[in-house]
Amino acid sequence: MAAVSLSTQRAVRWYPPAYDVRVEDVPMPCIEHPDDAIVKIKLAGLCGSDLHVYRGHEDVTSPCVCGHEFVGEVIALGDGFFVASPGRPDLYTTLKVGDRVVSPFTVSCGECHFCRAGITCRCIHSTLFGIPDLPGGQAQYVRVPKAGGTLFKLDTITSMLPPGKEPLADSSLLLLADILPTGVFAALQALQHPKVASIINGVPYPFNGFVPEGIVAPQHAQLHPEDRSLTFAVVGLGPVGVCAAVSLLEMLSEIRKKASLKFRVIAVDPNASRREKMQAVLTSISTDFDADTVTVADIPQAKDIVAHWTGAAGCNAVLEVVGNNSAISLAYELVRPFGLISSVGVHQAPQLPLTGREVYDKNVSFDFGRCPVRSMMPIAASILAKRQDVFGGIGEDASLIDRVVGLSEAVEMYEMFDKGRVGKVLFDPWR
Known part of the structure; x- marks a missing residue:
């Protein structure tokens, strides 16, 4: 040149x-x-x-x-x-x-x-x-x-x-x-959210965060061991999605060392080449994981696997890293009642595909926006x-x-x- x-x-x-x-x-x-x-x-x-x-x-x-x-x-x-x-x-x-x-x-x-x-x-x-x-x-x-x-x-x-x-x-x-901090952000804002934090710290809502002065949590306010299990989905396995999945697994592994909890992660994309890339990444880093802990799936498979893993309850949190309405709709299908959708995809002009009744009926929290x-x-x-x-x-x-x-x-x-x-x-x- x-x-x-x-x-x-x-x-x-x-x-x-x-x-x-x-x-x-x-x-x-x-x-x-x-x-x-x-x-x-x-x-x-x-x-x-x-x-x-x-x-x-x-x-x-x-x-x-x-x-x-x-x-x-x-x-x-x-x-x-x-x-x-x-x-x-x-x-x-x-x-x-x-x-x-x-x-x-x-x-x-x-x-x-x-x-x-x-x-x-x-x-x-x-x-x-x-x-x-x-x-x-x-x-x-x-x-x-x-x-x-x-x-x-x-x-x-x-x-x-x-x-x-x-x-x-x-x-x-x-x-x-951009893409690695954005992946970290998608994972971190889910892990720091009160709806997820209660599973991590073992204290049920509403005693897992601020409560008014003078209110004392009941002596039994500890989660049963079988409730201390987290299920996450990552929707979208482009470069940011891979960064989000790797970051999430790194942080969950660190949490697992300090807290007595289990976790599972499903990485979802309809594109076969992107799933292949994600699977190669998992093979590279998965000394601490097996197929029952983290798996890669297309959309129909993901719905079946999440239903099987959670008894049809759904994921505690879904990281949405695509930025379109089909991804948001899938995230809503996969998330459980009182769950969280952490969305870092860059959404455009179309209105979001969810009604007020849908988000009310599931008590879903949404975190949207730029990293x-x-x-x-x-x-x-x-x-x-x-x-x-x-x-x-x-x-x-x-x-x-x-x-x-x-x-x-x-x-x-x-x-x-x-x-x-x-x-x-x-x-x-x-x-």
């Missing part, structure tokens, strides 16, 4: 109304605000969420540089860095040119109420990379606003690795930009470091990443990814 000039760079650009991406020369980014950083891209990801824009489902009406997953090296910083300001994120005094970084898919300042509370996806400055207002990372360079609150330094992960362990590859580290990636990164990084058998390889049976290609192959990769003929693809903009 020709060297980048001082004024332009190569990038993947989308054109409305739909299904039109081109590799073009676009203007180089520059510092526009004192809190900006310019990052030289090492690798950028093609994500399922990119397909919403690609298909014309996001009400984007202007051309834009694609991509919201990237890992790279800082090459320029605004004047807001190295200025001692109490209360500002640490990176404003520690980040320097040459540092290797990964970025969440949205900007977060690290200073507003939402950021301080850990809800970084709802930062008052939140902007998504890969839209007309903020060019994305499927390019050679990218501008990162509010970089001191947004970026994550990759040397932070070094301390999580065993002594003598080789540093993690950029292809693995890129997964921290606070920046807050999830430390947890996701620890799982990434531990599960390199899934997240470290490229193109192997159990690898989450299928291939790494140059930007020149972007048009073909978008088409293949859209049709489900390829899994996770990364772009190397210097090939």
